[in-house]
Each structure stands twice: as structure tokens, then as C-alpha cells.
Amino acid sequence: xxxxxxxxxxxPGPADAQDDYTQTLSTRYAERVLGNLVGDDGFCTACGxxxxxxxxxxARRLADRIAGVVDLPHTxxxxxxxxxxxxxxxxxxxxxxxxxxxxxxxxxEFLRRCGQWGTRAVVVPIEAPGWVSGSARRQGREICQANxxxxxxxxxxxxxxxxxxxxxxxxxxxxxxxxPEVELTVRDGVVKRAFVHVSAACGATYYVARHxxxxxxxxxxxYAVVAKRLHSYPCTASxxxxxxxGETPLHVAGEAHYEILAPLSGPPRRA
Numbered sequence: 001x002x003x004x005x006x007x008x009x010x011x012p013g014p015a016d017a018q019d020d021y022t023q024t025l026s027t028r029y030a031e032r033v034l035g036n037l038v039g040d041d042g043f044c045t046a047c048g049x050x051x052x053x054x055x056x057x058x059a060r061r062l063a064d065r066i067a068g069v070v071d072l073p074h075t076x077x078x079x080x081x082x083x084x085x086x087x088x089x090x091x092x093x094x095x096x097x098x099x100x101x102x103x104x105x106x107x108x109e110f111l112r113r114c115g116q117w118g119t120r121a122v123v124v125p126i127e128a129p130g131w132v133s134g135s136a137r138r139q140g141r142e143i144c145q146a147n148x149x150x151x152x153x154x155x156x157x158x159x160x161x162x163x164x165x166x167x168x169x170x171x172x173x174x175x176x177x178x179x180p181e182v183e184l185t186v187r188d189g190v191v192k193r194a195f196v197h198v199s200a201a202c203g204a205t206y207y208v209a210r211h212x213x214x215x216x217x218x219x220x221x222x223y224a225v226v227a228k229r230l231h232s233y234p235c236t237a238s239x240x241x242x243x244x245x246g247e248t249p250l251h252v253a254g255e256a257h258y259e260i261l262a263p264l265s266g267p268p269r270r271a
Contacts, residue, residue, distance in 0.1 A: 001167075001174050002067040004094035004117070005034065006102045006110065008074040023103075025074045029127055029202070029236050030100035033157075036203035037175065038063040046207050046233050054210040055203070058196070060176055067094040072102050080105045087113060096171045097122045104136040111143045111151075121150040121167040125157035125201065127249055128238030154178070156237040156249040157201040158256040177201040182209050182260045191215050194260075200253065204233040208257055217264050226257050 007030035035043025039061035041053070072086055080086075083105035097119050099107050111122065122144060126132055132140075137153050144151040150168050154160035160178035162168035172178040181198035182205065184191055194212040199205035208229045215221060230253070237249035245252060 001095045001170060002065050003096040003098050003171070003175065004067045004092065004119075005030070005069045006097065006099040006107070007034070007069065007071060008100070008102055009071040010074050021079075022075055022077050025072075025076070025103065026101040026127070026131075027074050032202040032236055033098075033100055033177075034069070036177070036199065036201060037066065044203055044207065046229075047210075052210065055206050058176075058206075062175060065175070068092045072106060076103050076106075083109045091117050093118045095120050095167065099124045101127070101131055104132050107132070108136060108139055108143070111140050111149075114144070114149050115147050119149055121171060122152070123160065123168065123171065124151070124153045125160070126153055126155040127157065127236055129240050129242045129244075129249075134244075155242070155245060156253050158237065158253040160201075172198060179256050180205040180208075180260055182212075184212070184260070184263055186217055186264070189217050191217060200235075200257070202233075202236045204230055204235055204253075205257065205260075207233050208260070212260075221261055221264070222258055226260065227254060230254055230257055 008025035008027055010027050032043065039055065044055070068091070070088070070091065080103065083103070086106045087109045094117055097110065097114065099110070099122065107124065114122070124132060124140070132153060141151055150166055152160060152162055152168050157177065158179060160172060162172060176196070176198050178198050178201070180200055183195040183197060185193040191212050191214065194209035196205050196209050208226055211225050211229050212221065215225060235250055235253050237253040239248050239250045241248055
């Protein structure tokens, strides 16, 4: 399985003019996700001088599974007259299309042409209110359903937990991104190992898991470790209120990481 990534990217040169008719799309989030997927040693600096290269033993360098990266302008008018011009003719074949905050009209144009590239599934994470409108999501689902393509709009990416047996579920497992899944090994009341099977796409789960190791299970792991580390990473989900969620995307991301601790409320896993 391979993935094509759509992202907004700041162009070199003078800053783009911004006014009431243009929107600026996130470039930072795509950089975090790409850094995590390719296993860039320098993309995480959360531990500073205390870094132990916690991700290195996983050897998850997935650059060879990325079919391509399509860079789109990060500042565009809200209403595009010809969004199709941003879809080039050299899009490589791929199994999964991962769209990291791109203009929703451009996204729809890509979805309309998925059949040309063999796309089996599409993931469009929404890390902040307003990234993709409800109408664009409905239109995207209709297009994909008509073409037999799976699609998900997780809000935020930490909530991405598709049904088993789907292409989307295979993507989560093979690329180790989505709703966090961490295997905890406990001995004598101490977390001896926290193995990350699936991380938040920004890589925060590795940082959280590293700081769970060596802690006693009767410590305040929820707030003293998970919440503290998630906020200091920092989490890339927005702190803005989301009416659809009835809470902030950041809170959803936090709850997803708190579930890591659920096995500790039952019989401990022995080494």
C-alpha cells in the first residue's frame, strides 16, 4: 500500500497578500505528519537535551511508501474560479490519498479524478473548525461513494479508527497513524514498556509513551504524564471550540490518548 499526500506549502519569496477574500491554509501540520511518516530524526525536539531517540527502535521510515507529495499554494481565494487547474497531469498512482489542509474546492477536484489513479481510500483529517466545510464533506462522500472509494474526515486525526476489513483500517495499521494504540507491559506495578502500535499522526504518542515507561501504575498517569506531555509536545489539534464536536479538537485528542491507560484498570499485562 502506498499513499499520495496533498499539502499546502508556503512558496519562497515575498509573503502572499492576504485580505478578506483569501484564506491561509496550515503548512505546519503537514510538516509534522510528513516528519513522522518518513522518520525524520530532527522533526521532534520535544525532549531537548533529554532526547533518547525513542522512535529509532521502531525503524518506521516510510518514505518508500509515499507515492508522491503534491504541493499546493497555502494562500488562495475562498472562491476559486478554476480549481481544476491545481490538479496536475502527473499525479502518480496510489492506494490512499491523504489531504492535509488543502483548499476544499481543490480537494473536490482531486476526488472527482480518483479513478484515474487507482485511489482506494481518502483520508482528510480536520484539526481545527473550518478546515473543511460540512457541504464539502457531503459532496466528497457522494463522489467517493459513487466511485467505490472509501473516505474519512476524522476530527481530529487522533479520532481515526475505521472499521476492520476496510482499506482505511489497513492504512491506519500499515502507516501507524490514527487513533493511538499503545501496548503497555507492567511488572511489579511499574510500566516497563510502552510500545506504540499506532501514533497520533503528528508523532505525539511516541513522546507520551516514552514518559509512561518507568512510572508506577498507581501514579497520576492521566494528568501528570499523558495530559502534561500531550500539551507540551504540543498537540497540533486546535484549542478552538467546535460546535459539531461540542468540545475542542484538542480535548478529543486528549481523550484518545487517555484511552492508552485503559488496560491498567484491568489485569496488568505481565512481561
